[in-house]
Amino acid sequence: QVQLVESGGGLVQAGGSLRLSCAASRSIVSINLMGWYRQAPGKQRELVATIASGGTRNYADSVKGRFTISRDNAKRSVYLQMNSLKPEDTDVYYCNAYRSITGDDYWGQGTQVTVSS
Numbered sequence: 530q531v532q533l534v535e536s537g538g539g540l541v542q543a544g545g546s547l548r549l550s551c552a553a554s555r556s557i558v559s560i561n562l563m564g565w566y567r568q569a570p571g572k573q574r575e576l577v578a579t580i581a582s583g584g585t586r587n588y589a590d591s592v593k594g595r596f597t598i599s600r601d602n603a604k605r606s607v608y609l610q611m612n613s614l615k616p617e618d619t620d621v622y623y624c625n626a627y628r629s630i631t632g633d634d635y636w637g638q639g640t641q642v643t644v645s646s
Contacts, residue, residue, distance in 0.1 A: 530555075534554075541645070557605050561630075562581055565623070565625070574623065
């Protein structure tokens with residue numbers, strides 16, 4: 530079992546930046562895919578960015594060029610640097626960890642990001 534705790538959310542003006550952090554309770558070396566997802570009330574959760582254990586990154590088209598995902602296995606953490614934020618980025622952001630060999634899929638409790646216009 531891996532617990533994930535997000536932090537770094539908050540209120541920011543459009544054009545501003547935030548850095549989200551996700552700390553895992555155990556080693557993430559065996560976690561194939563770490564990612565960030567977001568969800569608005571009444572909507573489906575959507576992918577924001579993922580990073581594989583080998584470092585391959587994948588981004589939603591809506592955040593390419595503005596967001597950067599990174600992971601630090603030594604610190605058991607994954608990060609999401611968000612720049613040039615827009616009001617439409619307002620959502621609850623969730624950290625995810627997926628281990629393909631077991632099918633284990635873990636989620637954090639979410640952190641609110643609000644971008645004012």
